[in-house]
Amino acid sequence: MALRYKVLALDLDGTLTNSKKVMTPRTRETLLRAQAQGLKIVLASGRPPFGIKPIAEQLELRKYGGYILAFNGGAVIDCSTGETVMQRVLDMSLYPYLYSKAKAGGFNILSYLGDDIACEDTGDEYVRYEARLNGMGLRKVGNFLEEINFPEPKFLIVGDPARLAVLEREIAGHMEGRMSVYRSEPFFLELLPLGIDKAGCLDTLLKRMGHCRGDLMACGDGYNDLGMIRYAGMGVAMANAQKEVREAADHVTLGNDEDGVAAAVENILLQDWLVTRQPHGKNLTSIA
Numbered sequence: 001m002a003l004r005y006k007v008l009a010l011d012l013d014g015t016l017t018n019s020k021k022v023m024t025p026r027t028r029e030t031l032l033r034a035q036a037q038g039l040k041i042v043l044a045s046g047r048p049p050f051g052i053k054p055i056a057e058q059l060e061l062r063k064y065g066g067y068i069l070a071f072n073g074g075a076v077i078d079c080s081t082g083e084t085v086m087q088r089v090l091d092m093s094l095y096p097y098l099y100s101k102a103k104a105g106g107f108n109i110l111s112y113l114g115d116d117i118a119c120e121d122t123g124d125e126y127v128r129y130e131a132r133l134n135g136m137g138l139r140k141v142g143n144f145l146e147e148i149n150f151p152e153p154k155f156l157i158v159g160d161p162a163r164l165a166v167l168e169r170e171i172a173g174h175m176e177g178r179m180s181v182y183r184s185e186p187f188f189l190e191l192l193p194l195g196i197d198k199a200g201c202l203d204t205l206l207k208r209m210g211h212c213r214g215d216l217m218a219c220g221d222g223y224n225d226l227g228m229i230r231y232a233g234m235g236v237a238m239a240n241a242q243k244e245v246r247e248a249a250d251h252v253t254l255g256n257d258e259d260g261v262a263a264a265v266e267n268i269l270l271q272d273w274l275v276t277r278q279p280h281g282k283n284l285t286s287i288a
Helices: 025-036 049-058 092-104 125-134 161-174 198-209 223-231 243-248 260-270
Strands: 007-010 040-044 067-070 075-078 083-087 108-113 116-119 137-140 155-158 179-185 188-193 216-220 234-237
Touching: 007 198, 007 260, 025 040, 025 260, 040 049, 040 198, 049 067, 049 125, 067 198, 083 198, 092 108, 092 155, 092 161, 108 125, 116 125, 125 137, 125 155, 155 161, 161 179, 161 188, 179 223, 198 216, 198 223, 216 223, 216 260, 223 234, 223 243, 234 243, 234 260
Parallel strands: 007 040, 007 216, 040 067, 116 137, 216 234
Antiparallel strands: 067 075, 075 083, 108 116, 108 155, 155 188, 179 188
């Protein structure tokens, strides 16, 4: 049986992984079965590559020719070859401004060096959370601006959510038209090259793979998934997704603690269900 959708883009946190940040055996087995039928999987996350690779290995993406889309689209890795096939980096001339704003506000700014997170304060609770989330080590640097003197795809400013929201507005206003600024979590402020998002990156990757958006099914839960949910031929939101994401989706599946990705793949891809969309193109029927 031919799969209706040839490519599956999966967000990680809040989508593919449960609240314990692990992928369940049922979800893994379902995705391996789908790949055996020809499905290509793209793990699409704001995480750095190092934080995504363990899940790629569990899903055997090297064997099945899948991809890692890291930094929300800042870098794409072909798992079959290990090659970075797409990458965008920050404008280094913006580093001093970003660093000075973080320091002035008493925030920690961090970057990623191989399997380590580099920052000035490795005791920061939010830095340590990011390290645990990605299974990365911590590297203390004396002066961030002096140490990180090379092109990087992403910086992260971390700190108290209320104060970080103020900083977000200030940096976003100053950097409008020069870089992308948004919060992936209340305590994480993402700083990325202008125009970087999952949807745009997937559009380029699909063309490289010889596919179109109609061949794509995408699953996500957060605001940084909204673009790819709208872009995909089949956009699936988790039951635990933000309200705006659920409203934009073609379907809402079970939550990430209920094997929602497995349910969506089984019911849409493997069972070849016939889906009838509402006139405006979006159907909020839940998948059980």
